[in-house]
Amino acid sequence: MQKNGSVSPNAPMPLAEARQRIVADLSPVTDLETVALAEARHRVLAQDIVASVNVPSATNSSMDGYALCPGNDETRREYVQVGQSLAGHPFGQALEAGQCVRITTGAVVPEGADRVVIQENVVTQGDTVTIAAADDLPGVEANIRPAGEDIAKQDTIFQAGRYVRAPDIALMASIGHAHVKVLRRLRVAFFSTGDELRPIDGPLAVGEIYDSNRYGLAAMIADLGLEGVDLGAVGDDPAALAQAFDKARDCDVLITSGGVSVGDADHVLDVLKTRGTIDFWKVAIKPGKPLAVGTIGNTRFFGLPGNPVSTAVTFIQLVRPALVALAGGQPAPALRFELPTTQALSKRAGREHYLRACIEPGPNGLCVTPVGHQGSGVMRSMSQANAFVVLKAETEHVDPDALVAVEPFAQSVWQ
Numbered sequence: 001m002q003k004n005g006s007v008s009p010n011a012p013m014p015l016a017e018a019r020q021r022i023v024a025d026l027s028p029v030t031d032l033e034t035v036a037l038a039e040a041r042h043r044v045l046a047q048d049i050v051a052s053v054n055v056p057s058a059t060n061s062s063m064d065g066y067a068l069c070p071g072n073d074e075t076r077r078e079y080v081q082v083g084q085s086l087a088g089h090p091f092g093q094a095l096e097a098g099q100c101v102r103i104t105t106g107a108v109v110p111e112g113a114d115r116v117v118i119q120e121n122v123v124t125q126g127d128t129v130t131i132a133a134a135d136d137l138p139g140v141e142a143n144i145r146p147a148g149e150d151i152a153k154q155d156t157i158f159q160a161g162r163y164v165r166a167p168d169i170a171l172m173a174s175i176g177h178a179h180v181k182v183l184r185r186l187r188v189a190f191f192s193t194g195d196e197l198r199p200i201d202g203p204l205a206v207g208e209i210y211d212s213n214r215y216g217l218a219a220m221i222a223d224l225g226l227e228g229v230d231l232g233a234v235g236d237d238p239a240a241l242a243q244a245f246d247k248a249r250d251c252d253v254l255i256t257s258g259g260v261s262v263g264d265a266d267h268v269l270d271v272l273k274t275r276g277t278i279d280f281w282k283v284a285i286k287p288g289k290p291l292a293v294g295t296i297g298n299t300r301f302f303g304l305p306g307n308p309v310s311t312a313v314t315f316i317q318l319v320r321p322a323l324v325a326l327a328g329g330q331p332a333p334a335l336r337f338e339l340p341t342t343q344a345l346s347k348r349a350g351r352e353h354y355l356r357a358c359i360e361p362g363p364n365g366l367c368v369t370p371v372g373h374q375g376s377g378v379m380r381s382m383s384q385a386n387a388f389v390v391l392k393a394e395t396e397h398v399d400p401d402a403l404v405a406v407e408p409f410a411q412s413v414w415q
């Protein structure tokens with residue numbers, strides 16, 4: 001039912017435009033803190049990271065074998081072993097022509113040696129090492145990792161704004177970077193709305209449902225490495241909603257689920273108008289059309305629809321890039337490619353559709369199949385899916401085997 005005059009019925013905005021509009025107009029966090037490297041995963045760097053050492057720090061062997069000093073004789077096959085260089089225990093002297101040392105992976109290549117022959121290709125007798133076949137003669141630099149091959153001293157390995165992932169932690173550890181300056185974590189408050197919502201650890205009366213969205217939102221916020229602030233479930237009551245809005249004042253973002261449409265029990269927009277401003281309302285996607293974006297003081301507001309799949313889809317497609325930008329990172333453009341659909345698809349023209357689907361191997365390579373029931377309350381198909389099939393607003397029908405746009409769930413959302 002439409003409530004008279006509560007909200008102007010503006011036309012739904014295309015998703016791409018909504019995304020641009022949000023990201024163009026926001027102030028990312030700027031406060032910094034210093035954390036131990038082990039705590040830096042999923043944080044945003046607030047400093048450039050410059051290497052103070054070479055990696056590797058010394059020229060070393062990539063194989064177990066013998067480091068050779070052939071001198072001027074490139075075809076020399078017989079060497080005298082004068083010692084060994086083990087990882088952590090360098091040989092420490094220069095080699096002369098015709099000499100070699102036993103060497104292990106990662107051990108320093110002694111001065112004078114310019115190649116390593118792998119141990120499978122030699123025969124040893126006493127301290128004589130013979131390369132078994134002429135074909136096995138290593139060329140210059142063979143099996144050698146030069147100092148600074150990975151990172152040279154003074155290289156800038158990361159710039160401020162980098163979202164730190166597991167390999168980045170290893171890379172920073174490899175240059176002995178024990179502490180890093182990062183931006184403070186974005187504080188993201190959230191609450192769900194609806195008189196029918198009940199806590200998940202109690203019984204349900206007729207017409208009541210468990211408050212699942214709040215758990216989904218908490219998990220998606222935590223997945224990004226942001227600080228979630230759970231403000232609980234709030235009834236369809238303007239006074240209670242106003243109180244909950246006020247609790248989010250010291251947070252950077254407030255996300256709500258439910259009550260954002262124009263039914264009699266939908267008060268979120270009206271309360272938002274008393275506390276802040278609505279930037280826009282309704283985005284032309286399915287699931288997820290009723291959706292409000294606004295501002296309350298210094299807090300960005302996202303009012304998401306209550307149907308669980310709509311909550312998840314609008315979070316992923318619209319809120320997530322905004323959170324990345326607000327947290328001081330760069331949202332990565334969605335990884336999208338085309339695959340043949342195994343089934344015919346139909347829809348009404350007007351909105352872009354995000355279908356839950358699975359990318360699977362087919363007889364002629366990868367293909368995509370919509371999974372389960374596509375209703376916007378059906379979370380099971382969202383959980384089974386590994387990708388969205390994205391159908392353009394104007395599309396009405398797609399034949400089996402035709403190419404459709406696919407966005408896999410597993411992709412980086414931070415650049």
Ligand code: AMP
Binds near residue numbers: 197209259308377
């Ligand atoms: P609404 O957006 O408030 O009109 O809600 C749309 C549908 O989503 C209704 O069927 C609600 O019962 C359901 N819903 C709303 N909030 C939640 C929630 N937190 N968890 C699960 N379902 C919800």
Ligand code: MG
Binds near residue numbers: 194195259265306
């Ligand atoms: Mg509701």
